[in-house]
Amino acid sequence: MSARWKVLSLIAVLALPLPGLAADAVKGESYFAVTCGRCHRAGGMGTGILSRRPGIPAQGLLEQREDLTVTFIEAVVRNGSGNMPRITRAEVSNPQLAEIADYLARGKK
Amino acid sequence: MKPVLPPGLSAAQLDRALKAFAKVVGDEWVLSTDLDRDTYLDHFAVNADAHAAAAAVAPLTAEQVREIVLIANEYKVPLWPISRGKNFGYGGAAPRLKGSVVLDLSRMKKIEFDAENGTALVEPGVGFYDLYDYIQQNKLPFWTSVPGNSWGSVVGNALDRGVGYTTYGDHTSKICGMEVVLPTGEFMRTGMGAMSGAPTWNLYRYGFGPAWDQMFVQSNFGVVTKMGLWLMPAPESMIGLDIEMENADDLGWAVDLIAGMRRDGLLQQAPSLGSWLRGAAVLTTRKEWYDKPGALPDDVIAAIRKKFGIGWWSANMRLYGYEEVNEAAAKVISRAFAKRTRQPLKISHWRAGQPLEPNPFQGVPVTFPLQNAAWHGGRGGHIGYSPVLPANGAAALEQFKRTYDRYREFGMDYHGSFAMSERHITNVNQVLFNKDDKDMMGRVDKFFRALVGDAKEKRYGEYRTHIDYMDLVASTYDFNNHALRRANETIKDALDPNGILAPGKSGIWPRRYRSERT
Numbered sequence: 155m156s157a158r159w160k161v162l163s164l165i166a167v168l169a170l171p172l173p174g175l176a177a178d179a180v181k182g183e184s185y186f187a188v189t190c191g192r193c194h195r196a197g198g199m200g201t202g203i204l205s206r207r208p209g210i211p212a213q214g215l216l217e218q219r220e221d222l223t224v225t226f227i228e229a230v231v232r233n234g235s236g237n238m239p240r241i242t243r244a245e246v247s248n249p250q251l252a253e254i255a256d257y258l259a260r261g262k263k
Numbered sequence: 264m265k266p267v268l269p270p271g272l273s274a275a276q277l278d279r280a281l282k283a284f285a286k287v288v289g290d291e292w293v294l295s296t297d298l299d300r301d302t303y304l305d306h307f308a309v310n311a312d313a314h315a316a317a318a319a320v321a322p323l324t325a326e327q328v329r330e331i332v333l334i335a336n337e338y339k340v341p342l343w344p345i346s347r348g349k350n351f352g353y354g355g356a357a358p359r360l361k362g363s364v365v366l367d368l369s370r371m372k373k374i375e376f377d378a379e380n381g382t383a384l385v386e387p388g389v390g391f392y393d394l395y396d397y398i399q400q401n402k403l404p405f406w407t408s409v410p411g412n413s414w415g416s417v418v419g420n421a422l423d424r425g426v427g428y429t430t431y432g433d434h435t436s437k438i439c440g441m442e443v444v445l446p447t448g449e450f451m452r453t454g455m456g457a458m459s460g461a462p463t464w465n466l467y468r469y470g471f472g473p474a475w476d477q478m479f480v481q482s483n484f485g486v487v488t489k490m491g492l493w494l495m496p497a498p499e500s501m502i503g504l505d506i507e508m509e510n511a512d513d514l515g516w517a518v519d520l521i522a523g524m525r526r527d528g529l530l531q532q533a534p535s536l537g538s539w540l541r542g543a544a545v546l547t548t549r550k551e552w553y554d555k556p557g558a559l560p561d562d563v564i565a566a567i568r569k570k571f572g573i574g575w576w577s578a579n580m581r582l583y584g585y586e587e588v589n590e591a592a593a594k595v596i597s598r599a600f601a602k603r604t605r606q607p608l609k610i611s612h613w614r615a616g617q618p619l620e621p622n623p624f625q626g627v628p629v630t631f632p633l634q635n636a637a638w639h640g641g642r643g644g645h646i647g648y649s650p651v652l653p654a655n656g657a658a659a660l661e662q663f664k665r666t667y668d669r670y671r672e673f674g675m676d677y678h679g680s681f682a683m684s685e686r687h688i689t690n691v692n693q694v695l696f697n698k699d700d701k702d703m704m705g706r707v708d709k710f711f712r713a714l715v716g717d718a719k720e721k722r723y724g725e726y727r728t729h730i731d732y733m734d735l736v737a738s739t740y741d742f743n744n745h746a747l748r749r750a751n752e753t754i755k756d757a758l759d760p761n762g763i764l765a766p767g768k769s770g771i772w773p774r775r776y777r778s779e780r781t
């Protein structure tokens with residue numbers, strides 16, 4: 155192998171189309187995966203802490219919850235919550251956050 | 264708007280600088296609302312406001328970095344570069360000097376991979392997850408090396424001398440060639456990169472004449488915009504040897520035994536001997552076991568250890584490479600342990616083709632270790648106290664006892680680890696606290712200063728520290744009336760005459776702000 159691999163890593167990840175889902179849901183889900191998913195899928199810090207908090211549904215997995223609203227999600231991400239650090243606009247832009255919140259809240263404002 | 268300003272700068276001047284930054288990066292990427300500013304506070308700090316940023320600017324390209332640095336010189340605005348700014352325990356994204364503008368490089372995410380030589384040339388925004396995903400997607404036969412908090416940046420971590428858990432875990436030693444924007448706005452490349460177009464930039468570290476990679480590590484002499492890094496070839500086999508040690512005193516002999524194996528090369532990875540709380544704080548919370556303040560009593564510790572099967576100390580050794588070689592090394596290690604203790608070594612095997620575990624021993628990024636923030640139940644946090652010791656059992660045991668007594672004196676729960684290098688130990692202690700416990704928070708500063716004082720008395724210095732304590736730690740490096748600091752500041756003034764880059768980083772203050780030293 156002598157070729158130098160030159161790819162923009164994130165763009166490659168986010169461009170992956172998932173069959174069977176509407177375009178917006180795909181975007182929301184893939185943004186979720188590469189930003190929030192590190193902590194909020196199985197084995198992550200967010201899942202670990204939430205699963206131990208009394209009264210939190212779905213074993214702490216955000217993607218399986220029915221009770222999340224867009225307003226709540228956006229507030230948590232920018233203000234932090236308990237032991238979740240704040241996330242800047244440089245890391246997750248407002249439009250990206252809107253897609254993620256939409257994906258998690260499934261239409262609940 | 265509640266303006267936060269650096270010393271000597273007016274709100275109008277800052278405003279003009281931010282407008283000039285916006286011309287370079289676009290309005291969206293100057294982050295200057297109150298909410299924006301708060302997102303750069305250190306979430307795990309004792310006193311986050313002491314390090315509030317004035318704003319942040321987030322370029323996409325190295326050329327934009329250069330233009331921002333030029334503007335900062337024009338308006339005399341201090342910049343604090345971060346790669347992803349997840350430096351928890353040491354300051355997060357927050358600047359040393361309150362009112363600095365954070366130069367947030369997290370949008371710069373280019374990866375160039377040389378699959379023949381096993382090197383990556385990465386920009387600062389590339390996270391451990393990004394590099395790992397990239398390697399997986401392109402099926403490249405290499406492993407990353409990741410820290411226990413893998414949410415951060417490959418470049419940022421190496422620039423703070425961060426560590427991982429494979430044989431490539433001493434990240435700063437894997438740097439090979441960088442591109443840097445100097446504080447006056449000039450591009451420079453180190454090592455072979457100083458020859459334009461050299462194919463050996465990321466292959467040979469030193470170039471010709473003085474080699475400067477380390478000059479930009481834990482310093483404020485330049486903004487790193489690209490870093491060459493060596494990656495571990497994916498091994499054919501990994502063998503794990505884990506031991507849970509019953510007694511606090513086991514630390515002494517275990518350090519001596521492992522130190523020998525590190526020195527003679529039998530063990531190529533740096534095992535870290537961690538106290539029971541390292542494991543427990545991720546798995547449970549204190550409240551489930553004890554509801555009184557003060558350090559935990561011994562019987563509670565014993566009960567927690569029993570429930571989770573954790574030794575007083577845990578040590579995890581890993582062998583990587585060819586199966587036959589690993590098998591042979593594992594035999595030698597097992598024999599040496601058996602001579603010293605009857606406590607069993609748990610041996611595990613992984614072979615190429617089997618799935619990777621979500622575990623830093625296999626270079627797979629994780630965030631679960633951050634769960635220890637919840638140990639006290641409330642809004643947690645921690646600062647790291649990390650002196651460097653000789654790789655010697657008696658010294659380690661003595662340092663442990665001294666530190667343990669201090670934790671108890673201040674009513675804190677001991678969380679220590681001893682990472683074994685060829686000739687030294689990095690003794691990382693996490694000071695875990697509860698931000699909702701006012702009384703505890705009032706003790707942290709005195710406690711931390713006592714710890715640094717103890718180390719100083721033994722002539723041990725910290726390898727890295729929180730932004731709150733950079734001056735304190737720098738002051739302990741005192742040979743010949745702080746000759747090192749004086750030399751650093753001579754260099755600082757020469758390279759950065761306006762003092763715009765990361766004033767106060769590692770206790771190095773430019774002339775303009777020297778009176779800010781604490």
Ligand SMILES: Cc1cc2nc3c(=O)[nH]c(=O)nc-3n(C[C@H](O)[C@H](O)[C@H](O)COP(=O)(O)OP(=O)(O)OC[C@H]3O[C@@H](n4cnc5c(N)ncnc54)[C@H](O)[C@@H]3O)c2cc1C
Pocket residue numbers: 344345346347348349350351352354355356368387409410411412414415416417418419420422423424425426427485486487488632633634635765768
């Ligand atoms: C529970 C827990 C476990 C942890 N485990 C580990 C571990 O195992 N190993 C370890 O090393 N750390 C560990 N950490 C500490 C820390 O979280 C990581 O080191 C993390 O990788 C640092 O954040 P970052 O990579 O985003 O670097 P950044 O925060 O981006 O950078 C660190 C510092 O380097 C300087 N810098 C960054 N980028 C540049 C640049 N481009 N040019 C010039 N200067 C720059 C800045 O001063 C910055 O503050 C742990 C923390 C916690 C809370």
